[in-house]
Amino acid sequence: MDHVGSDTEGDEPETPLLQRGHEDKPPRAPACGSSRYSLALLSCFGFFVVYSLRVNLSVAMVDMLNTTRHQSSPNHSSVCPPRPSPVRPKHNHTASTYDWDSVTQGWILGAFFYGYILTQIPGGYLACRIGPKWLLGFGVLGTVVFTLLTPIAADLGASYLIAVRVLEGIGEGVTYPSIYTMWAAWAPPLERSRLLTISYVGAQLGTVVALPLSGQICFYLDWTYVFYIFGAVGLLWFVLWSLLVFNSPNTHPRISEEERHYIISSLKNELSTSVQDIPWRAIVTSKALWGIVVAHFCYNWTFYTLLTLLPTYMNDILGFSIQQNGLLSALPYLGCSVTAVLSGQLADYLRESCDYPTAGVRKAFTVVGMIGPAGFLVAAGYTGCNYILAVMFLTISSSLGGVSASGFNVNHLDIAPSFAGILLGITNTFATIPGMVGPVIASQLTKSNTIEEWQMVFYIAAAINLLGASVYTLLGQGTVQPWAVRTSTYHD
Incomplete structure (x- = not known):
C-alpha cells in the first residue's frame, strides 16, 4: 500500500517521511532566491543546451545537402494543396554542401542515439559513485566541443560526421542520470514534481527555440553558424554550472542554514546510509x-x-x-x-x-x-x-x-x-x-x-x-x- 502525508502510520517514529503526519514536516524554506530553485533554473538552461544541440542538425541538414542535385530530381507534391510561402530575401548559400544519399542522411541523423544509449546506465552508476556535478558538466561540455567540430567533420566526410554525432550522444547520455542523482540530494520529497518539471522544461524550450532559430540562422548566415552559435551558448552554461552548482546542500558554501536544514531534514529517512553498496x-x-x-x-x-x-x-x-x-x-x-x-x-x-x-x-x-x-x-x-x-x-x-x-x-x-x-x-x-x-x-x-x-x-x-x-x-x-x-x- 502506498502512503503519503496524513496516512495512519504517522505514529511510528521510524516510518519514512512521506508516511508521516503533518506535525513531523520540517518548516519549508522560501523558494525565492533559494539554492534549490537556482539549481532548477541552471539545470533547465542545461537541458535547453543539450536539446538545442540534439535537434539543430535536422534543420541544418536541409542546407548541408547539394541543392542542385536535389532540384534535378522530380519534385514531390504534397497530398494537400501547398500553402503559399512568405516572400523572403535571397538565401545565403556560402557554406559547403554535400552529395549524401537518403541512407547516409539517415545514418547521420540516427548516429546520436547509438552513442546516447551507451552511457545511460554507466552514467547513473558514475553519478552515484563520483557525484553528479562534474559528470553532467563535462558530459555537456563534450557535446558542445563536438558540436563546434561538426562543420570540420562534415568537410572531412560523412563517416567523420557520424563519428562526431556518436560522441555527442555519449556525452549527452550522462545528463539525465546525473540530474536525477543531483535531485536525490536536493529535492525535498513534496517539491519533487515542481523542481523536476522546471528542469524538464529546458528540453522542450531547447526544441522550441532551436527548430525555428536554426532555420533563420541557416537562411541569413549559413548552416555552420547553427553549430557555432549554439556551441557558444553551451560554453556559457558550463561556466555558470561550474561556478554556481554543488553536489549537495552540505557542500554548498552560499546556501542559507534554513534551507539546508529544510532539505536535509526532509530527506533524512529516504536516503540510503551507503550508496556504495548498490542492490x-x-x-x-x-x-x-x-x-x-x-x-x-x-x-x-x-x-x-x-x-x-x-x-x-x-x-x-x-x-x-x-x-x-x-x-x-x-x-x-x-x-x-x-x-x-x-x-x-x-x-x-x-x-x-x-x-x-x-x-x-x-x-x-x-x-x-x-x-x-x-x-x-x-x-x-x-x-x-x-x-x-x-x-x-x-x-x-x-x-x-x-x-x-x-x-x-x-x-x-x-x-x-x-x-x-x-x-x-x-x-x-x-x-x-x-x-x-x-x-x-x-x-x-x-x-x-x-x-x-x-x-x-x-x-x-x-x-x-x-x-x-x-x-x-x-x-x-x-x-x-x-x-x-x-x-x-x-x-x-
Missing part, C-alpha cells in the same frame, strides 16, 4: 521499476516518432515546409513545456495540501499524459487537409504529454532516491530504443505518403501509449522501496 538484484527485479520502464518506452515511441517525422507529415501531407513555418513546428513543444510546469505545481499541491497518495497522483498524471495524447494523435489523422485543425490536434497531443512529466517521469525519485540516477539510466536505455527504431518503422509504413498510411502510424503510437499507461497503472508505486533504504526499521 543490483533488487533493482532489476523491482516491479515498480519495470512499470516505469514500460511507461517510459511507450511514451518515447510517440515523442520520437513525432520529433523525427512531424516535418515530413506537415510537408508531404499538409503541404507546407517546416523551414518556412518555424512557429508551427515549435507549437507542440511549447505547449508541452507549459503543461509540464503547470502539472508539476498541481501534482505537488495535491500531494502536500490535499494529502493525495503519491502513487495515485503519479498514476493519474501518467494516464492523462499518455491516453490524452493518444486520442488527439488519432484525431489528427482524420483532419484531412484542414491543416489548422491538424496542427491544433498535434499541439494538444504533445501538450497533454507534458502532464506525464509529473507522472512516471518523477517516480524514480519516489521509489529509490539514493539510486535514482541508476534507475533513470536503466529506464532511459529502454526509452532510447524507440528513437532508433520507431521512426524507421514509421517511414516504412508511409512509403506512399497517403493519409491512410499516416493514420496507421498514429494508431500504432496511440496503442503503444495505451499499453504504457495500463502497465504503469498496475505496477506503479509511490513509496521508497525496502531495498532503497538500508534500515531494518523500514516498513513498506
Whole structure:
C-alpha cells in the first residue's frame, strides 16, 4: 500500500517521511532566491543546451545537402494543396554542401542515439559513485566541443560526421542520470514534481527555440553558424554550472542554514546510509521499476516518432515546409513545456495540501499524459487537409504529454532516491530504443505518403501509449522501496 502525508502510520517514529503526519514536516524554506530553485533554473538552461544541440542538425541538414542535385530530381507534391510561402530575401548559400544519399542522411541523423544509449546506465552508476556535478558538466561540455567540430567533420566526410554525432550522444547520455542523482540530494520529497518539471522544461524550450532559430540562422548566415552559435551558448552554461552548482546542500558554501536544514531534514529517512553498496538484484527485479520502464518506452515511441517525422507529415501531407513555418513546428513543444510546469505545481499541491497518495497522483498524471495524447494523435489523422485543425490536434497531443512529466517521469525519485540516477539510466536505455527504431518503422509504413498510411502510424503510437499507461497503472508505486533504504526499521 502506498502512503503519503496524513496516512495512519504517522505514529511510528521510524516510518519514512512521506508516511508521516503533518506535525513531523520540517518548516519549508522560501523558494525565492533559494539554492534549490537556482539549481532548477541552471539545470533547465542545461537541458535547453543539450536539446538545442540534439535537434539543430535536422534543420541544418536541409542546407548541408547539394541543392542542385536535389532540384534535378522530380519534385514531390504534397497530398494537400501547398500553402503559399512568405516572400523572403535571397538565401545565403556560402557554406559547403554535400552529395549524401537518403541512407547516409539517415545514418547521420540516427548516429546520436547509438552513442546516447551507451552511457545511460554507466552514467547513473558514475553519478552515484563520483557525484553528479562534474559528470553532467563535462558530459555537456563534450557535446558542445563536438558540436563546434561538426562543420570540420562534415568537410572531412560523412563517416567523420557520424563519428562526431556518436560522441555527442555519449556525452549527452550522462545528463539525465546525473540530474536525477543531483535531485536525490536536493529535492525535498513534496517539491519533487515542481523542481523536476522546471528542469524538464529546458528540453522542450531547447526544441522550441532551436527548430525555428536554426532555420533563420541557416537562411541569413549559413548552416555552420547553427553549430557555432549554439556551441557558444553551451560554453556559457558550463561556466555558470561550474561556478554556481554543488553536489549537495552540505557542500554548498552560499546556501542559507534554513534551507539546508529544510532539505536535509526532509530527506533524512529516504536516503540510503551507503550508496556504495548498490542492490543490483533488487533493482532489476523491482516491479515498480519495470512499470516505469514500460511507461517510459511507450511514451518515447510517440515523442520520437513525432520529433523525427512531424516535418515530413506537415510537408508531404499538409503541404507546407517546416523551414518556412518555424512557429508551427515549435507549437507542440511549447505547449508541452507549459503543461509540464503547470502539472508539476498541481501534482505537488495535491500531494502536500490535499494529502493525495503519491502513487495515485503519479498514476493519474501518467494516464492523462499518455491516453490524452493518444486520442488527439488519432484525431489528427482524420483532419484531412484542414491543416489548422491538424496542427491544433498535434499541439494538444504533445501538450497533454507534458502532464506525464509529473507522472512516471518523477517516480524514480519516489521509489529509490539514493539510486535514482541508476534507475533513470536503466529506464532511459529502454526509452532510447524507440528513437532508433520507431521512426524507421514509421517511414516504412508511409512509403506512399497517403493519409491512410499516416493514420496507421498514429494508431500504432496511440496503442503503444495505451499499453504504457495500463502497465504503469498496475505496477506503479509511490513509496521508497525496502531495498532503497538500508534500515531494518523500514516498513513498506
